[in-house]
Amino acid sequence: MSKLVLSELTLSHFRSHKRATVALDGRPIAIFGPNGAGKTNLLEAVSLLSPGRGMRRAGADDLTRRPEALGWKITAILGSLHQTHELETWAEAGNPRQLRIDGKAAPQVALGRIARILWLVPSMDRLWIEGAEGRRRFLDRATLSFEPTHADAVLSYEKAMRERNRLLKDMVRDPHWYSAIEAQMAEAGATIQRNRQDTIVQLMAAQNAAPTAFPTANLTLTSPDPIPDDLQMALADNRGRDMAAGRTLIGPHRADLDAVFAEKGTLARDCSTGEQKALLISLILANGRALARDFGAPPILLLDEVAAHLDATRRAALYDEIDALGAQAFMSGTGPELFSELDDRAQYIEVTETDRESVVMQRTSL
Template sequence: MALTKITLQNFRNHAASELSDSAQFNLLVGENGAGKTNVLEAISLLSPGRGLRRAQLADLALRKTPDAEPGVFAIGASLVEQGQTSARLGTFTEPERPTRRMVRINGAEATASALSEWLAISWLTPSMDGLFTDSAGARRRFVDRMALAIEPGHAKHVTSLEAALRERNKLLETGGDARWLDAIEAQAAQHGAVVSAHRSRLIALLADELSALPPEPFARPILSYRPGGPTDVAELLASLARERRRDRAAGRALSGPHRDELDVVMAVSGHAAATCSTGEQKAMLIAITLAHGVLAASGRPSVLLLDEVAAHLDPGRRSELFRRLRIGRAQVWMTGTELAPFAEIEAEAAVWRVSNGELERL
C-alpha cells in the first residue's frame, strides 16, 4: 500500500474531503463533473511539477465557499509502507503567498523535488491520448515524469537545465559578460548530461519490459530515445560555445537535451505511432503505462492514477489491464461513471462515490 488518509481542503470542488482505508485498487465513481478527476489531480500534486492537468495554482483553490481563503488550498496524505506510516506528505498555498506552492514532509518545510524521494506517482488521462501526435515537448514531459520513478533527483536536473538555458538565452540576446555565459553553459552541460543519461536509461528499461509482453491484447510498442544533441558533458559544453551565434539569431538553443525525442513504433506493423489508429495509439499508451508501473513498483512506493481508462476497453482488455496492474504492485486509483466496468476487482477494491465534491464510501 502507498497512500491513505488523503485529505483535500478547498481544492477544486472539494471543500473538505478525506479518503481513508485505501487498498491496492481504489475506485472513484460518479457522474461527469462530480469531482473524481479532482481527487486524482490532488494526489498527483504530491509529486514535483504541476500535476496531471498542469494547472496554474490560482485555478486549484475552491472559490464557492464564503469562509474559504481566496487562492488557498491544502492536500495531505499518509505514506504507508509494510503496514506502518512512514511519512506524512503535504502541499498547500498560503494567503500571504498564493502563487507559491509549499510542501511539507513530516511537518518540516521541503521542496517539491523532495517528494519524489518518498513516492513515485504516474498517470494516464484522456488528455494524453494524443501524445504521439502532440509536440516533442509533451513527450519529453511524459518521459521526465516516468524517469522520476527510476531517478528521484531527475526533476532537479530538468529544472536546473531549463533555468540555465533561459539565462543563456537572455545573455546571448543582451550580449552579457562572456565569463558569466561560460559559467551558465557549464551548468547547462552538467545538468543536461545527467538528464540525457536518465532518459536514456528509462527508455532502455521500458524497452526491455515491453519486449517481454505479447503483442496483444494491448498493441506492443517499440521505444527508442533520440537525443537532440550531444549527451556527454564535454561535447555538450563545446556545442553550446560553438553555436552561440546561431542560437542568438534563433533566440534559443537549437540542440541539446531540450530537443530530445521519444520515438514509438507499433511492433506488429512497424508503423510510427503517430500514423496508427486512435485505438492503436491508446493501446500502446496503456502498454507503456503498465510497463512503467512494473518498473516504478520495484523501488519506492508507487501510485498509478488512471482516469476513465476502463470504460473504453472491451471485457478482455479490461481483464488483462487488471491482471497486469496486480503484477505491477503499484497502488492504483481509477475513475469511472459506474461500477460495472470494475466488476472483476470491485470485491478487492476500496470504492467511493463522488457527488458534487463530496465522497461516500461504498
C-alpha cells in the same frame, strides 16, 4: 515485496471539494460519477503527493475552491517501505505550495524518496500526434520516478538556457559572457540525456520481461539536431546560428521520444486511437513493473478515464495486470459498469455534485 499505500486522504477546499475524507485499504479504487462531479480532483490531489505541479500542472492558486478562495490543504497517511508517513501539502491564498512530512517542513523532492506516483490522463491520449514537448514531459515524469534528482538537472539546464537565450536576443557577442552558462548547460544536459536513456532502457526491459495483453513499444530518443557528446563546445560553435534564431537550437530541450508499435512496426503517431491508448497503458504498466523492482514497491497509479477507448476484454486485462502488479490504483470513469470486471478486488467511491459542491460516498460494492 513491500507496498506503497495511501490509507487515508483528506481534502479541504480543494477544487470542487469543500471537505472530503476517504479511508483506503490498499486495493485499487474505482471512482465513478457524472462528468464534472469532481472525480478527477481526487486523483489530482493524490498527484500532488509527488514532486512537481501534479497531473494538471496547475498553479497553487488554481487549486483552491471557488468562490471562497481561502487556500487549500491535502493530508494523507502513506505506508511506504514498511514505514508510515503523515503528509500535508497546502497553499494559502496568494502564497506558494508548502509541504510537511511527519510534521516537519520539507522540499518537494523529499516526496520522491518515499513515494512513486504515475498517472495517465485523457490529455495524454494525443501524446503521439502532438508536439515534442508533451513527449519530453512524459519521458521526464518517467525518469523522475526512477531518479528523483532528475528534476534538479532539468531546472538547472533550463535556468542556464534562459540566461543564454537572453544574451542571444540582446546580440551579446563577447564569449566571456557565455562560457560559464554553457558549461552549466553542458553538465546538466549530460545528466538529463543519461537519465532519459537509462529510463528508456528500463521501460523497454520491463515491457519485454512480462507477459501482457497490451502492445509493446520500441522507444528511441531523437532530436532535430544530434546532441553531441561535447555539448559545451557545440554550444560555443553554434552561437552565430543561435543568435540569428534568438534561441538555443541544440540540446536536450529539443529531444523527442519516438515510439513504434513493435508487433506491427508502425509509428505510434500512425496507429489507431485505441492502439495509441493501449501503447500508453503499456508504458505506464512497464514503468510500474520497473519501479516495483527498482524502488522496492509498485507505484501508486492514477488512471483518469482509463476505460475510454478500451473494450471490455482489454479493460479486464488492464485490471488483471494492476492486480498482478499489486499497485494501489485510483481509476475514474463515468459509470460503475466500467469497473464490473474488478468485483471485490476494488474499493468503490461514488462522486456526485450538490449545490456546486462535490460529495464523496464510499460504497462496499457495486
